[in-house]
Amino acid sequence: MSSKQSAGSTQQGISQQPPAASGQDKRQATSDNLLSTNLFGIKMNSPLMSASGTYGYGKEFANFYNLSMLGAIVVKGITMKPRAGNSGQRLVETPAGLINSIGLENPGVEGFLVQEMPFLRESGVPVIVNISGNTPEEYAALAERLDGEAGIHALEVNISCPNVKQGGMAFGASCDMAAAVTADVRKRTRLPIIVKLSPNVTDIASIARAVEAEGADGISLINTLLGMGIDIRNKKPYLDNTFGGLSGPAVKPVALRMVWQVAGAVNIPIVGMGGISTWQDAVEFYLAGASAIAIGTANFFNPLAVPEIIEGVKAYLHSEGMQHIGELVGAARPK
Amino acid sequence: MVTGKWELNKANVVANEWVSRDVKRITLLSPGIAATASPGQFVNVKVNSTYAPLLRRPFSLNRIDKDKGTISLLYKLVGEGTELMAELETGDLLDVLGPLGNTFSIEEDCGDSIFVAGGIGVAPFYPLARLLLQLGQKVTCIMGARCREDINELDELRALGVNVLCATEDGSEGMRGLVTDVLRAHLRSTKCSMAYACGPNPMLAAVKAVCAEHQTPLQLSLESHMACGIGVCLGCTCKKGPEEGYVHVCKEGPIFWAEEVAL
Ligand SMILES: Cc1cc2nc3c(=O)[nH]c(=O)nc-3n(C[C@H](O)[C@H](O)[C@H](O)COP(=O)(O)OP(=O)(O)OC[C@H]3O[C@@H](n4cnc5c(N)ncnc54)[C@H](O)[C@@H]3O)c2cc1C
Ligand SMILES: Cc1cc2nc3c(=O)[nH]c(=O)nc-3n(C[C@H](O)[C@H](O)[C@H](O)COP(=O)(O)O)c2cc1C
Numbered sequence: 001m002s003s004k005q006s007a008g009s010t011q012q013g014i015s016q017q018p019p020a021a022s023g024q025d026k027r028q029a030t031s032d033n034l035l036s037t038n039l040f041g042i043k044m045n046s047p048l049m050s051a052s053g054t055y056g057y058g059k060e061f062a063n064f065y066n067l068s069m070l071g072a073i074v075v076k077g078i079t080m081k082p083r084a085g086n087s088g089q090r091l092v093e094t095p096a097g098l099i100n101s102i103g104l105e106n107p108g109v110e111g112f113l114v115q116e117m118p119f120l121r122e123s124g125v126p127v128i129v130n131i132s133g134n135t136p137e138e139y140a141a142l143a144e145r146l147d148g149e150a151g152i153h154a155l156e157v158n159i160s161c162p163n164v165k166q167g168g169m170a171f172g173a174s175c176d177m178a179a180a181v182t183a184d185v186r187k188r189t190r191l192p193i194i195v196k197l198s199p200n201v202t203d204i205a206s207i208a209r210a211v212e213a214e215g216a217d218g219i220s221l222i223n224t225l226l227g228m229g230i231d232i233r234n235k236k237p238y239l240d241n242t243f244g245g246l247s248g249p250a251v252k253p254v255a256l257r258m259v260w261q262v263a264g265a266v267n268i269p270i271v272g273m274g275g276i277s278t279w280q281d282a283v284e285f286y287l288a289g290a291s292a293i294a295i296g297t298a299n300f301f302n303p304l305a306v307p308e309i310i311e312g313v314k315a316y317l318h319s320e321g322m323q324h325i326g327e328l329v330g331a332a333r334p335k
Numbered sequence: 336m337v338t339g340k341w342e343l344n345k346a347n348v349v350a351n352e353w354v355s356r357d358v359k360r361i362t363l364l365s366p367g368i369a370a371t372a373s374p375g376q377f378v379n380v381k382v383n384s385t386y387a388p389l390l391r392r393p394f395s396l397n398r399i400d401k402d403k404g405t406i407s408l409l410y411k412l413v414g415e416g417t418e419l420m421a422e423l424e425t426g427d428l429l430d431v432l433g434p435l436g437n438t439f440s441i442e443e444d445c446g447d448s449i450f451v452a453g454g455i456g457v458a459p460f461y462p463l464a465r466l467l468l469q470l471g472q473k474v475t476c477i478m479g480a481r482c483r484e485d486i487n488e489l490d491e492l493r494a495l496g497v498n499v500l501c502a503t504e505d506g507s508e509g510m511r512g513l514v515t516d517v518l519r520a521h522l523r524s525t526k527c528s529m530a531y532a533c534g535p536n537p538m539l540a541a542v543k544a545v546c547a548e549h550q551t552p553l554q555l556s557l558e559s560h561m562a563c564g565i566g567v568c569l570g571c572t573c574k575k576g577p578e579e580g581y582v583h584v585c586k587e588g589p590i591f592w593a594e595e596v597a598l
Binding site: 053054055056060061063064076084085087089090091092093095096097098100102105248249277297299300301302303304 | 340341343381386387388389390391432560561562563565566567568569570571572574579580581
């Protein structure tokens with residue numbers, strides 16, 4: 001895989017037809033026509049990805065299964081400079097959920113390219129790099145730096161991280177800010193850009209429209225819901241930052257509702273996520289209008305979540321007599 | 336079953352027995368994990384297949400029986416997950432992922448070793464003791480607990496040939512006082528070339544100070560709130576020693592040199 005295929009690509013939308021089998025392409029050999037999808041100009045073996053921050057840079061899960069079943073690996077959030085992440089306890093378990101306060105710990109863009117990209121390139125799986133910045137300029141500079149790097153197929157612009165003091169979620173909280181970041185990134189890269197929205201807003205549809213208008217190729221949602229927990233023995237919040245991001249099965253109904261709302265508001269493809277842990281959850285997100293889905297917290301408690309969900313979705317499509325997963329996308333929506 | 340560097344399997348419960356009033360030992364048939372595991376490593380178990388609790392629970396390997404293909408975990412009942420684990424019976428299945436993390440460092444031509452175990456922190460020491468004794472080293476283990484009823488593995492470690500010293504808060508077993516009092520006295524009289532400690536962080540910090548006084552190299556087995564256990568979530572951190580930044584208990588640990596971390 002070279003970056004040529006995606007760099008400069010302006011193709012949008014999911015192709016409803018399975019791409020023609022091309023024997024030559026290494027990934028095609030393992031692909032299944034039922035699931036193979038063309039999204040953001042990227043040929044994907046399935047419309048199923050890893051959610052940023054729950055999959056590292058892919059290596060660990062190669063221990064459990066062949067990564068090529070994924071449509072793309074979305075890597076842990078990257079910033080310009082390395083970040084050590086947040087102090088104190090970083091995880092709080094809740095009923096069917098997890099609150100995290102990682103704080104975008106990452107090796108910085110140069111560290112990422114040197115330490116992590118060789119394995120990812122070798123894997124042949126499309127790579128989507130999740131990027132964050134303190135200013136719109138920092139997002140744009142990161143986008144420019146990654147443009148043309150071999151093996152990188154798209155950027156996921158994280159304007160929704162609840163765990164950093166500056167930037168992060170603030171950019172996803174207003175239409176103007178979301179639009180400004182999207183516009184700046186758009187100018188500086190030819191890579192497809194997927195803007196990742198925060199659920200911590202009152203009107204998600206208007207934010208989705210604002211980023212679509214500025215040239216986003218896709219939208220992913222949801223990032224984590226702002227939450228907290230208090231240690232009743234110490235009488236203090238568990239997290240040094242007081243608030244963290246809630247994920248896991250507990251957030252699924254909220255995520256699904258937001259995917260539904262955004263699907264009704266924009267024409268660009270949606271990557272749906274938030275609590276997806278079983279194939280049934282996945283099917284719901286496709287039915288709500290997600291062209292692709294991402295698996296997050298489920299990877300932590302079930303390292304086989306990805307292959308199990310893929311198998312389950314395939315079996316469902318067979319039992320429903322469907323020829324391709326595209327038939328499922330948005331099928332629950334009013335005609 | 337998935338095999339690789341880490342195994343993920345539904346392991347048969349061979350036994351799940353009370354060891355003391357709130358501690359049990361569960362033995363699992365997991366030949367793959369037993370075959371590759373070393374002292375100091377841990378496993379991450381999903382106690383049931385529901386979302387309550389959602390996450391896996393990490394436990395040190397308390398026995399590694401390569402011949403029988405079994406591993407054991409010594410666990411204290413402290414909450415939902417461990418209480419559910421306590422209900423498992425012989426023949427039940429437990430979803431186990433491992434072996435995870437690094438191992439204790441062993442120096443082959445080492446002199447005497449000293450272990451310091453606080454409460455359930457004794458868990459990883461039995462397999463380590465076996466290994467060191469096989470290498471012909473002398474091993475002393477200082478165990479700390481509130482009272483005699485909370486001491487585990489005393490007879491088992493003695494049977495291996497470990498010199499066990501106890502410190503209890505009420506004096507019901509061994510000396511009345513803290514493990515660090517016993518440790519200080521021991522290090523004054525006996526030269527130890529390596530110390531190993533596992534227990535609550537405040538105890539580890541005190542042990543670190545005593546070992547530093549005596550220039551005894553010290554390895555710590557750390558705990559931290561953990562989700563994945565395989566290094567992807569970046570949740571289970573501990574502050575680095577003099578440097579800025581964090582180590583990850585599941586990935587760089589759970590065993591660290593005392594100087595590497597700030598407790
Ligand atoms: C590498 C590693 C090895 C461990 N080995 C052992 C072992 O051999 N034997 C043993 O009994 N326990 C061990 N633990 C601790 C064990 O994982 C926790 O006691 C267990 O997860 C508690 O689960 P629970 O659902 O019963 O309790 P919960 O309801 O989850 O928690 C009960 C209490 O324990 C605290 N707690 C929960 N998880 C942790 C954690 N990971 N670290 C520190 N505090 C925690 C909670 O804050 C709470 O106060 C180890 C932990 C780690 C990280
Ligand atoms: C530990 C952890 C770290 C995360 N890190 C990132 C990140 O770096 N960038 C990002 O955009 N989202 C991050 N997320 C959010 C997830 O990608 C996802 O949007 C969210 O968790 C909802 O999906 P889930 O419920 O399936 O986990 C993180 C989530 C978790 C649990």
